[in-house]
């Protein structure tokens with residue numbers, strides 16, 4: 093490898109688990125689940141095996157629903173709402189380990205007020221009766237359809253519903269661990285239901301789960317504590333947050349720093365920093381790179397657990413962010429859609445042969461707007477891993493266990 097990229101290959105511990113390098117697959121919904129129940133399919137296994145074998149130290153599996161009571165993921169998403177999901181998730185954890193990476197499952201409480209497509213069938217809920225904020229037309233044309241959506245008013249969740257969500261989160265985490273994952277990540281970013289609870293814009297409650305910052309942080313802290321108390325210290329519990337929502341009245345860095353501190357106190361093993369919500373969708377999927385690093389660095393100054401940060405593409409930029417101590421791990425989403433072997437190519441000292449993401453937003457459009465399996469024009473193999481002999485899961489000596 094080139095010496096300037098060496099910082100990417102230092103091992104690091106998350107909780108009690110050693111991660112072999114500083115690169116994670118960012119949670120990325122790719123639409124490989126079954127039509128009903130969000131079960132793991134052969135394509136799910138091959139897609140994730142290819143990314144693990146491509147050299148990342150940590151695979152954070154995409155957003156996975158803890159409940160089927162309200163909309164939880166875009167179409168063809170994964171689910172962990174029932175014990176029936178355990179066999180498929182077990183295969184998934186196994187093939188990720190075979191590829192050489194540690195495995196974390198991202199869990200979501202649901203899309204909350206940002207569930208536009210499912211709410212006719214399932215109730216549209218939120219912390220309060222505040223509808224989603226939609227982006228204006230100044231967004232890439234592939235996802236402009238989002239700006240035409242007129243958001244509906246959600247029903248605020250009752251305290252019993254919130255208690256049920258906490259219990260369902262613990263049950264889903266139990267299933268992930270029973271399946272062999274090292275742990276879970278709670279999806280508190282991007283303006284979905286859990287993030288709506290911590291947001292001063294979306295959360296206008298006046299009970300124990302809203303009204304003050306302390307109360308807005310109560311739900312995520314209770315979930316982290318409950319999972320740790322139930323499953324023990326060895327199980328990794330990570331948390332993904334939006335450092336800023338980039339909407340008027342929404343979450344600012346001054347809110348997300350104390351959230352990270354409180355999550356650490358509740359027992360979280362890492363914080364993964366992202367940004368934005370649907371009202372600022374350009375921020376979730378930045379056109380450039382390095383757009384979140386400065387905010388993540390501010391958060392890192394206030395916690396002692398590892399900080400993961402998204403939005404890198406050039407290995408120079410990624411290695412520099414680690415070397416300078418801004419962040420602990422980089423999380424790659426689109427770069428690993430475009431090239432599953434990004435890490436292996438950097439490790440081999442051949443960064444120039446990386447297949448680069450061109451920021452065309454086709455994957456975002458397919459995942460979020462059209463609810464189709466994700467495809468990528470610069471990587472025609474994406475979505476077809478089950479037909480690629482190199483991507484067929486097989487046991488390997490690199491299994492971290």
Ligand SMILES: Cc1cc2nc3c(=O)[nH]c(=O)nc-3n(C[C@H](O)[C@H](O)[C@H](O)COP(=O)(O)O)c2cc1C
Nearest residue numbers: 118119120121154155402403404424425426455459
């Ligand atoms: C197709 C697609 C699906 C995504 N799905 C998820 C998801 O399931 N959970 C999540 O937290 N973020 C999701 N993201 C956001 C990414 O994890 C990441 O934060 C964002 O794309 C910026 O990183 P990048 O510049 O490496 O792409 C998704 C991104 C894309 C492109």
Ligand code: SF4
Nearest residue numbers: 449450452453455468
């Ligand atoms: S090239 Fe386009 S489809 Fe492929 S990862 Fe990048 S934005 Fe997504």
